[in-house]
Amino acid sequence: MQTGENEQALRKIIDFTRLLSVAILIIHYYLCFYPAFREMNLTHKVVDHMVLPLAKMAIFKTVLVAKLSVLLLLVVSLIGSKGKRDEKIRPKTIITYCFTGLLLYFISSLFLALPLTVKMVAALYIVITAFGYLLFMTGGSLLFRMLKLKLGSDIFNKENETFPQEERLLENEYSINLPAKYQLKGKERNSWINIINPFRGMLVGGSPGAGKSYFVIRHIITQHIAKGFSMLIYDFKYYDLSRIAYNTLQKHGGRSFYVINFENIMHRSNPLEPETMLDITDAMESARTIMLGLNREWIKKQGDFFVESPINFVTALIWFLKKYKGGKYCTLPHVIELSLVDYKDWFAVLTTEPEIEVLINPFISAWKNEAYEQLEGQIASAKISLARLSSPQLYYVLSGNDFSLDINNPNEPKVVCLANNPQKSQVYGAVLSLYVNRVNKLVNRKQQHKCSLIFDEFPTIYFNGIDNLIATARSNKVAVTLAVQDYSQLKKDYGREQAEVIMNIVGNIIFGQVTGDTAKQLSERFGKINQQKESVSINSSDTSVSRSTQLDYAVPASKIAGLSSGEFVGMVADDPTNKIDLKTFHCQIQNDHEAIREEELAYQDIPSARVINLNQVMMNYQRIKEDIRMIKEAF
Incomplete structure (x- = not known):
C-alpha cells in the first residue's frame, strides 16, 4: 500500500543509494590522487586510516570499475526517484544531457596520461568527472519524469477502432470470396470477405463512386457464373454488367445468354406468358x-x-x-x-x-x-x-417469345440481362419490373438449378415481394443481391416500412461510403468493442495518468461517412456447417487493377441476336392494333 510511511522509507533508500554513489566517487578521487591531496595538505591521519584500506577492494582496483560502480548506484537511485511528470520534456533534451555527461565522465580518464603536474591532472580530472556526473544525473532525472502520452499521436482514434477480422479463405460451391487488407493496431494484415451463404441475401451499398460495381458486383457475377449459377442481372447502365457476364460466360459456358433491351433490340420475351x-x-x-x-x-x-x-x-x-x-x-x-x-x-x-x-x-x-x-x-x-x-x-420486344423466364430450369439454365437506360429509367423500369416479378414467381420453386438475382440500382425498379423472396428462397438456392446508394433512396421509392424490412432481412451487408441514418444504422449493427482510453491530470505538485477500457462502436458513423473508394464495412452470414466467428469487417478490397484492365481490353462485344429493320417493328405494332380491333368486333 502506498502509505506515507512507505513513501518516506523509499525516499530514504533512494537518498542513501545516491549518497553511496557520491561517497564512492569521492573515495575514488582521494585514492587516485592521494599524492596531490597530501602535497596540498588535504589529508588527515584519521581519514587515511579509514580510506586507504579501501584501496584493496575490487571496485577501486581500476579507474573504470570505480566509475562504473558509481554510475550503477546513480542509475538505481534515479529509477526509484519520484518527481512531477512533465509532458514538455523532450527525448532530445534527455539524450543530450546523458550523452554529454557520459562522454565527459569517461573521457576524463585520458587526462591521467597528460604530462602535467599532479595537482593540475587532479584538478582537471575531478572537475570534468564531476561535471559529467551532474549532467548524467540531470538527464536521468528528466528521463524518469518524462510523461509519455498517446493523446496526440492518434487524433482520429484509428488504432483503437481496429479489430480482428477473418483471415481464412472459406470456400464452398456457392461462396463469393473477396480478398482484402485491414489495419490491426497499426499493422496492415491480409483478410477475406467470405460470403459463404449468399442465399441469405446480399445488400451492397455506397454513394456514387464508392466502388460497388467495380469492387463487389463484378466479382459476384464472375464467381457465380464460374460456379455454374443461372443468373438474372438488372443492368441499370447497360452494358456495364452485361458485358462482364457475357465474356465470363464464354469461358465457362453451360448456359444460354439473353438480353432484353428496348433500344438496341436483342431478344424478345413475353412477361405475360x-x-x-x-x-x-x-x-x-x-x-x-x-x-x-x-x-x-x-x-x-x-x-x-x-x-x-x-x-x-x-x-x-x-x-x-x-x-x-x-x-x-x-x-x-x-x-x-x-x-x-x-x-x-x-x-x-x-x-x-x-x-x-x-x-x-x-x-x-x-x-x-x-x-x-x-x-x-x-x-x-x-x-x-x-x-x-x-x-x-417496346411492343416488338414484349410480344415475342425467344425464351421463357424460368431462368433456373435445370434443363435449360440461362443468364438473362435486363438493360435499362438512366435517361428513360421511369418507363423502362416499369416494364423491367414486370419481368422481375414474373421471374420471381418462376425461380422460387423446389428442385431447380442454383440461381443468382443481381439488381444494380435496385430502387429504380419496383419489385413487389422482394422481402418474401429473400425470406423463402434460401432453401430453393436463390441468391438475391441488391445494390443501392443509400437507405434514404430505398425509403423514397419503397416507403419506410418496406425499406426497413429490406434493410433488416438481408444476412450479408457490404457498404461503402454512406452518411446520415444509413451510417448510424450500420454502426449500431456492427456493435461495440473494448477500446483503451487515456486521460491525464496535471496540477502544481503532481501529474497523474489514468488508463481504462470501455465499450465503444467498432465502426463509428463518422468513419463510415469518410470511407475511401474500395473501402467497405459490413457483416457476413454463416451457415450451420461453416461457422464464422469474425463476421464484421472494415477493410480495403483488393482488386488486381492491371489484370482487370487487360481482361476488359480482351472483352468481346455482345453479338446482336437478330437483324431487324424499322418496317418489321412497325408491322408488329400495327398487327397488335389489328388484333385488338378484331377482338372488339368479335363481340
Missing part, C-alpha cells in the same frame, strides 16, 4: 407491378380507391386475354391497346368472362348509375399510365 399464369392472382400481381412501376408515388398509397381501381382494371384486361383463345393475345402490348378501347365496348368484351366479373363490377355499377366522372377517373388513371408504354420498339 399465359402458361406461367396459373390463376387470377398471378394476373393481379403483374397488374400491380406494372401500375406501381409507372406511378411510384402509388406505392405509399396502396389500398386507396383511386390506386386499387386502375390495378383491378388492368388485372381484368390481363386475365381476359389469358382466357381468350388460349392466351393467343396475352401480351402487355395487347393489354395496353385493349385499355384504349371505349369503355362501352370494353364492358361488352369483359363481361363474357365470369372470373373477372367481380373486378369489373364497380366499373359497370358506376356506368349504370351514370357516375361518369368517377368512372373516367378510375379508368383514365390506368389509360394515361399505360399510354406511356405505347412504343413500337
